[in-house]
Amino acid sequence: MICLGIEGTAHSIGVGIIQDVNKTCTVRSNLIKTYKPEKGGIHPREAANHHANYIADLIYESIKKAHVDFSDIDLVSFSQGPGLGPCLRTAATAARALALSLERPIMGVNHCVAHLEIGRGTIHRCKDPVLLYVSGANTQVIAFAEGKYRVFGETLDIGIGNCLDKFGRFMDMEFPSGPKIEKLAEKGKKYLELPYSIKGMDIAFSGLLTAAEHYVEKKERLEDICYSIQETTFAALTEVTERAIAHTEKNEVLLGGGVASNKRLRDMVKTMAEERGASFFVPKKDVCIDNGAMIAWLGYLMYDSGSRMDIEDTSIDQRFRTDMVDVTWRE
Ligand code: ATP
Ligand code: FE2
Secondary structure (H helix, E strand, O other): OEEEEEEOOOOEEEEEEEEEEOOEEEEEEEEEEEOOOOOOOOOHHHHHHHHHHHHHHHHHHHHHHOOOOHHHOOEEEEEEEOOOHHHHHHHHHHHHHHHHHHOOOEEEEEHHHHHHHHHHHHOOOOOOOEEEEEOOOOEEEEEEEOOEEEEEEEEOOOOHHHHHHHHHHHOOOOOOOHHHHHHHHHOOOOOOOOOOEEEOOEEEOHHHHHHHHHHHHOOOOHHHHHHHHHHHHHHHHHHHHHHHHHHHOOOEEEEEOHHHHOHHHHHHHHHHHHHOOOEEEOOOHHHHOOOHHHHHHHHHHHHHOOOOOOHHHHOOOOOOOHHHOOOOOOO
């Protein structure tokens, strides 16, 4: 089966085409365009306008890149939530128009679950992981338990990527700031005390952000501040992930989301996994960040296991929770 997926929850609009080959995922094309605000944070309406400007071209390009024809597409899927309303609506509208004009079925999918499933679909040995999903808006630890994907821990305020980007904005760094902070952190020598807030299995970052900004005002070295931000936030993420593994008794850890590109985070989670005798996986970068291929793949899994949607079922859901998904495709 060949499925075209449209991702549009936040900054990025993506179109991916996948084909299932014996129930594993072959990515035929996966194109992404990212909206970068000139100043300040993301403006949902401007991001949606950006997505509307690019979506048609991305669809044509992805068809060309995948060496398929429109008539080869068996299913159209899209990110139904969670995310920013105007962005979600733009992606959903494009998906409905395409599905109706091709006379093909449509499937709305949960963005967070898609991050996990693309790991299972593209990494052969990854079967039943605990996912540490770290992106701009989202920070969650997710695993399959008793028939559903459950959130074992999450941020109580902002996502880790957002925390890094906000600190970057405070320092007038270019957006997104995560990669720049990573480079600076490599030159950090001194650890500066920062709030380490874990409440139960949940994490908070905004207190740390304020404290980090105070260190700037106190003229501490920027390299040391970046180093301390990474060490503190990543340690908290690793701790919650470890506790989720212990609780679920799983033996695989998967990273997902844009912050998974960070080498220090990878090293910390990998060390923790190895110490517990668990396997550690990170999907390839183009399927790790927000992308259409993961949406296409989850759409395929749902359709293949018998899920169906009519156009009336395709309204977007800004607060689409991970544990609301009816997981029909797993035992
Ligand atoms: P979502 O809608 O899932 O929240 P998003 O729009 O934030 O996604 P992603 O591509 O998953 O998109 O993640 C982008 C985030 O990843 C940004 O906050 C960026 O700063 C961060 N990031 C990218 N590379 C790195 C890195 N090397 N180190 C730390 N953070 C990084
Ligand atoms: Fe994401």
